[in-house]
Structures are given as structure tokens and as C-alpha cells.
């Protein structure tokens with residue numbers, strides 16, 4: 348048996364989610380008594396993944412892969428999977444991985460389970476727990492194909508260090524021209540801000556903040572915590588904030604360790620998208636706001652008083668603890 | 670220009686999610702089914718292309734007869750023909766395979782699906798379909814323009830956006846942004862009347878082989894009580910986040 352994990356890199360370095368993915372793949376390899384190989388693409392120091400218990404990598408270096416191209420990447424992962432004769436292939440659920448994985452599944456004729464939150468049960472067959480109904484439920488899905496493709500949800504498993512020596516092997520897949528069907532024209536990436544998908548902490552504002560001019564409040568708290576900022580749907584619909592910040596059932600999903608909701612009522616469609624967050628703090632002036640029922644910690648109060656105070660106190664706390 | 674819009678038939682966003690038969694089946698009792706929201710944006714975008722380019726627009730659903738009211742709604746919004754592949758949708762691979770067959774028969778230039786369906790949340794049908802057909806694929810598409818045989822599109826990625834271009838034929842995984850919510854087409858009386866006369870063809874599946882199957886469902890464990898913190902005592906909140914939740 349053999350497991351291949353595709354670890355994503357950005358600017359030559361492993362993305363943080365790769366460490367969680369490596370930890371997870373190691374758990375599956377141990378459980379199934381499989382060999383484990385990590386695939387890296389244009390990573391300057393693949394051996395860094397050894398810190399997370401990976402002892403073998405296949406490393407692709409090719410300028411044609413500098414820009415992410417889903418179909419080409421899917422093909423490279425498929426070639427690597429064939430090379431190591433993988434029966435289980437593990438990928439993340441970043442936007443890029445979600446783009447690529449379905450095409451990879453077809454290349455490998457693999458059954459694909461997305462949004463996975465745990466290691467599989469392998470005593471009879473291969474059954475894996477994943478979220479469904481936009482976080483309102485889980486399902487246990489059987490994968491019956493020879494090759495199984497698993498997409499692990501961000502922050503579902505956690506990264507755990509384990510030192511290992513790494514044997515790095517260069518790998519040069521064929522890159523057929525016909526795979527480059529889609530051209531990248533322009534990338535508009537916000538590099539100085541944490542993205543909602545990668546963030547461990549997300550600070551989110553709703554209609555209770557009354558006007559886009561009041562967002563400094565949210566930004567200050569987010570900056571203090573190194574958090575990403577998000578918003579409820581009406582806030583983006585009214586153009587107070589960009590659509591990219593809209594979270595919920597019809598927006599982006601949030602699976603952070605901490606989600607702070609300010610002036611958000613907690614409608615079912617909002618909750619569906621953020622339920623996977625581990626700790627939820629709700630700040631709302633209405634003690635009857637439905638969000639309190641879904642929260643771990645709640646503060647009843649006026650956001651315009653509570654949030655600046657909280658930011659101040661957090662700064663004091665950080666000053667003391669550093 | 671021939672456009673195919675893939676429509677999945679899903680519980681309305683406000684639905685209470687419950688399971689029956691020892692948690693092996695979704696309880697449809699009292700649940701309202703709708704066009705998957707991500708597909709609704711794609712369908713309206715297709716209507717604009719229909720006006721702009723005199724395109725024809727068909728809709729396809731893989732599912733049993735209970736999907737037909739949802740498909741009629743798509744016809745009432747303006748699609749020309751409905752195609753229902755008469756088999757329960759079990760997994761993304763199987764659904765993509767069935768749609769690929771329909772797409773080959775119909776020789777479509779552009780296929781618009783949603784980035785994910787809000788029930789199964791597979792996020793896999795459009796990408797699989799593209800690969801099976803050998804078409805180009807753009808996921809999480811928030812903007813799209815067709816110029817002759819080329820498409821210019823914008824996709825969302827983590828922390829930003831990317832402008833892409835590709836030649837037709839193409840599959841899109843669409844979402845809000847393809848059109849805005851305020852632009853969504855809703856059926857009017859005339860549309861509803863006309864939809865009754867439009868063809869809704871039922872075709873039999875090619876292949877019922879599946880690679881995955883949802884065996885059992887589970888609801889998240891009930892949450893513990895919320896801990897309320899006095900607005901005058903935010904130090905307590907910080908203490909809880911630090912010592913109990915261990916997140917700061």
C-alpha cells in the first residue's frame with residue numbers, strides 16, 4: 348500500500364496547510380501500514396517537510412508550473428501517484444486544490460471524498476467522515492474504487508511535529524501542451540492580508556455596525572489578533588465590504604479556531620458557513636439574538652463600546668505575555 | 670452557440686436537516702426543494718448569453734421524477750429544453766459521467782454548473798465533467814464574458830482573484846458574481862405558462878456504477894451552553910480565550 352500527499356507551496360515555501368496535511372497523511376499511512384510520499388512542486392527546500400514526519404518526497408521543479416494551472420497540476424499529481432503506485436492520494440481543500448482534485452479523480456479513476464474531517468475507518472473497506480449540508484451534518488462515505496482520493500478540510504486535523512530524515516528525489520513529469528487549456532492573464536492577490544481560508548482567527552462584522560465607515564473597529568481587532576476579516580451577506584450585498592469577505596452558506600466557508608462575530612444576528616444561512624469554526628465569540632446588543640445559541644462565548648453590549656475596549660485589553664494582554 | 674446548465678435539486682437554505690431510517694436517509698418531510706443557489710446564478714448568466722448571442726440553453730438534472738418541479742422552474746426562468754437523466758444521484762463521478770454523455774450527444778459549447786451543491790457539498794461534478802469531455806475548466810467563477818470562441822473569466826482563489834482566458838468548449842463552476850443577486854431572474858406568469866409546454870425529456874442512465882456512497886449521516890454534537898461574559902468585564906473573556914479555549 349502506498350499513500351501520496353500533495354503538499355502545496357507558495358513562493359518556494361510550504362503553505363502552512365501542508366503541515367496539517369502531512370500530519371494527516373502520516374496518520375493514514377501508519378493506520379494502513381503504507382509507504383508515504385509527499386509530492387512538492389517548485390519548493391526550494393522540500394526537506395522542511397521532514398519536521399512533520401515525512402521521510403520521502405518527490406520534487407518537481409519546472410518553470411511551466413510557476414503559475415497554478417489546475418489541469419496541469421492534476422496531471423502532475425496523477426503521474427506522481429502512478430510512479431509510487433498510490434492507492435490513497437491526499438490533497439487539501441484550498442481553492443486551488445478544490446479546483447484540481449475533481450480532474451485528478453478522473454485521471455486516476457478514483458472515488459473522491461471532499462471536505463473530510465477525520466481519518467478513514469479501514470476495518471471493512473474505506474469509510475470516511477466528511478461534512479455535508481453545508482456543515483449542518485456529517486456523512487460517512489464509502490469509497491469503493493481501487494484508488495481513493497481524499498480532500499482534507501482546513502483546520503480539521505491539526506499539524507503535529509515529528510522529526511524525520513527526508514529522502515528527496517527529483518521528479519520530472521511530462522507536461523503535454525494540450526493540458527494548458529486555460530491561461531492565467533492576471534493575478535490579483537492580497538498578499539499583506541490573511542485570507543479567510545488560511546486564517547486561524549476570523550473577525551466578522553454584520554449589519555449591526557451600521558455603516559462601512561465603522562469598519563475600523565473590525566480591522567483594529569483583526570490586526571491585533573493577526574486575523575482575517577469577514578462579513579455577513581447583507582454587508583457585502585450593500586457594498587460596504589467586498590464580496591470576497593462574504594461568509595456563510597452562499598459565501599465562503601470558515602473553519603477557523605476562533606470566529607468573532609460582531610453585530611451579526613446569526614441567521615441559519617450565516618451559521619451554516621461558520622459552524623465548522625471551533626470557538627465562536629458573539630458580540631451583539633440584543634440578548635435575544637439567535638447567534639448566542641450557536642456561540643461558545645457571548646457578550647451582550649454595544650459593539651461601538653465593547654470592540655474598542657476588547658482590542659485595547661488584548662493589546663495589554665499581548666504586551667504582558669510576550 | 671449551445672449552452673447546457675447543470676441544475677442540482679437541493680433543500681432550501683432554511684431547511685432543518687434531519688435523517689431517518691437509522692440515519693441512512695435525508696428526511697425530506699416538509700422540506701422545500703429549490704434550484705441549487707450556485708446554479709441559479711449560472712442559469713441567469715446563461716439567459717443573458719441567450720439574449721446577447723442568440724444561444725440556446727438546455728438544462729440537465731440527474732435525478733428521479735421528484736426533481737421535475739425544480740426543472741420546470743428552470744424552464745420558467747427561460748431555458749429551452751430540460752433533460753432529466755432518470756437515476757438517483759449517488760456520487761459526483763456517476764453524475765458527471767451521465768452529464769458527459771448528455772453533453773456529447775448535444776455537442777454543447779459552454780457548460781455552466783455550480784461550484785458546489787449545498788446538500789452534498791461535493792464540489793466535484795463540473796471539474797470531473799470537464800476532464801471527461803476534454804473541455805477547459807474554470808472553477809469558482811465570479812465573472813465571465815464570451816468573445817467569439819474565447820472566454821474571459823475571473824475566478825476566486827484564497828486571498829484574491831485571478832483573471833483567466835480559455836477557448837471554448839468550456840465548463841464553468843459558477844457562483845454568485847456570475848450575476849448579482851439583484852439580477853437573478855425569477856419566473857413570471859408568462860414564463861410559468863410557457864414552461865408547461867416546453868420539452869422535458871427523460872433519458873435513461875448509461876451506467877449506474879458508483880465509486881463513493883454516503884452510508885450514514887450524523888448531526889453535529891449538541892453544543893454546550895454559551896458562556897456569557899459581562900461587557901464590563903472583558904478581562905474574563907480574554908482569560909477564557911487564553912486558558913480555556915487556548916486560542917490566543
Ligand SMILES: Cc1cc2nc3c(=O)[nH]c(=O)nc-3n(C[C@H](O)[C@H](O)[C@H](O)COP(=O)(O)OP(=O)(O)OC[C@H]3O[C@@H](n4cnc5c(N)ncnc54)[C@H](O)[C@@H]3O)c2cc1C
Pocket residue numbers: 552553554555556578579580581582593594595596597598609610611612613614615616617620630631632633636648649650651682706
Ligand atoms: C438563499 C439565502 C442565502 C443566504 N446566504 C447567506 C450567507 O451565506 N451568509 C450570510 O451571512 N447571510 C446569508 N443570508 C442572509 C441571512 O438570512 C441574514 O439575512 C443575514 O445573515 C443577516 O445579516 P446580519 O446578521 O449582518 O444582519 P441583521 O440580521 O440585520 O443583524 C444585525 C445584528 O446586529 C445587532 N446589532 C445592531 N446594533 C448593534 C450594536 N450597536 N452593537 C452590537 N450589535 C448590534 C442586531 O441586534 C442584530 O442581531 C442568506 C439568505 C438567503 C435567503
Ligand SMILES: Nc1ncnc2c1ncn2[C@@H]1O[C@H](COP(=O)(O)O)[C@@H](O)[C@H]1O
Pocket residue numbers: 675676677678705707708729730731732758761764781782783784785786787789790791792793794795
Ligand atoms: N444530480 C445533478 N444533476 C445535475 N447537475 C448536478 C447534479 N449534481 C451536481 N450537479 C452540478 O454540479 C455542481 C456541483 O455539484 P457537487 O459536485 O455535487 O457539489 C452543481 O452546482 C450542479 O451544477
